[in-house]
Amino acid sequence: MVYQVASTLAVKGDRLTAMIRQLAQLGKLPNGGVQRLAFSPEDCHARSLVRRWMVEAGMTVSIDEAGNMIGRYPGRAQDAPPLVTGSHIDTVPNAGHYDGTYGVLAGIEVVKTLSEQGRRLDHPIEVIVFADEERTMVGCKAIAGRLLPDPELYRSRDGEPIQACLERVGGDWDIIDHARRTPESIAAFVELHVEQGPVLAAEQKQIGVVTGIVGQRRYWITVEGQSSHAGTTPMPMRQDALVAASQVVLAISQVGNQPGDQVATVGRMDLHPNVPNSIPGRVEMSLDLRDLSSDRLDQLLAEIRQAIDKIAAATGTSISMAQRLDNEPAPANSHIQHAIAQVCQDLDLSYCHLPSRASHDAQEMSRVTDMGMIFVPSEGGISHSETEYTSPADCANGANVLLHTLIQLDQHYRSSKAARAVVQA
Known part of the structure; x- marks a missing residue:
């Protein structure tokens, strides 16, 4: 008609x-x-x-x-x-x-x-x-x-x-x-x-x-390192959670910047103990991932998890992801x-x-x-x-x-x- x-x-x-x-x-x-x-x-x-x-x-x-x-x-x-x-x-x-x-x-x-x-x-x-x-x-x-x-x-x-x-x-x-x-x-x-x-x-x-x-997947990522004195701990002996978390942010940005309509965002970060003279021992941050395809979201998450595993191994930290939201x-x-x-x-x-x-x-x-x-x-x-x-x-x-x-x-x-x-x- x-x-x-x-x-x-x-x-x-x-x-x-x-x-x-x-x-x-x-x-x-x-x-x-x-x-x-x-x-x-x-x-x-x-x-x-x-x-x-x-x-x-x-x-x-x-x-x-x-x-x-x-x-x-x-x-x-x-x-x-x-x-x-x-x-x-x-x-x-x-x-x-x-x-x-x-x-x-x-x-x-x-x-x-x-x-x-x-x-x-x-x-x-x-x-x-x-x-x-x-x-x-x-x-x-x-x-x-x-x-x-x-x-x-x-x-x-x-x-x-x-x-x-x-x-x-x-x-x-x-x-x-x-x-x-x-x-x-x-x-x-x-x-x-x-x-x-x-x-x-x-x-x-x-x-x-x-x-x-778009579908939306939201996660809370926790990076566990070792907090210690900022002046007395040599650089090669550190397990700096913030250094690892920074690499995670960059990895998420790289995944989000691939060809396609997806977006990937770290919008919140909490630092512990969050004082000038201590090495960060724990960092918690958000991940917001969106795309029109559920299969594409699964693929992007798999890539992020793979990158996180490599970062954890290289920095001597432990990194976990907990899902907070899953909208199809x-x-x-x-x-x-x-x-x-x-x-x-x-x-x-x-x-x-x-x-x-x-x-x-x-x-x-x-x-x-x-x-x-x-x-x-x-x-x-x-x-x-x-x-x-x-x-x-x-x-x-x-x-x-x-x-x-x-x-x-x-x-x-x-x-x-x-x-x-x-x-x-």
Whole structure:
């Protein structure tokens, strides 16, 4: 089927910009940034405002057991599962105005645009505000049925039990498994997000068609040497943990700099005893490794382990690795990618395909349904900072791409259902 974008149907960019600016006042910091930690008073106030905007756009609003706020705009077909979009409105400390928030508010603006035109799709549209994306991802993990049973893993940033956090926003940890969605309950999920990186700006593209969300492996590496006096221990007789750790950092960098899309990062290092006149006896550091292929991640880890074994032998140290995180890659659905690209062509917007190297709610939603993502540029590639910025024009472009992608997907899944019915008959 060939889709044709209706040029007269477009979001109101100034209205979207106004919502972004108004929401940024909740949790505003003196430096111009925003801090709305999940389940904080600022987050709860923001939820109330977003709920009001959802209702004004023509949606009914509910809260599931995981604290996800779900706005639903009805469709024409009685039995059609919803097309779902959305993101999060909680932030990291000292955040910008756009990460997560933009995807939620653009979804509301899309629904408001359809509502003002008196237009409904066959499928309902749901806009979800996912709970605590920035820290535990409890909301999207609950929908995907991938929560671990230990509530201690989902405490808030300040240590408050998740049971109390969810109760505050209308959720319920004791029956949180009721939030789980089945593949039959969602037609597709499309998340609109700022890129949070420099690729679109560098390539001078207006839209990013996301090919998938990278898998992430995180390890804690411990280097054990021998602490002793910095002045009295001859150089050849030392087991300097920091010297060995430095070589490990360089080896990880070399692995990450091979041809390919992988990235490898040592972002934290703790030194013991960490005094000027003692040789470091123990160093602990993080390893963050990301790629779109699980097989590639396995290969890179094998190379890092091999390099570490050689470094340990050469320096007389002991080096161990303990896994802390294992998120599998989430490829974007090929049809959704094609629909996004087609809309860009119809709207005369430049675009390129690229992976997402950051985690998103879409990563967990891909375990439930067909998933796609749309990126818009982040000025300077900066995010998680008060200087994070995406222009009003780029925000409007992304919202229009989301609008028409949902319309195309509505036709696609309607046609697919009709085709399946013919085959079954």
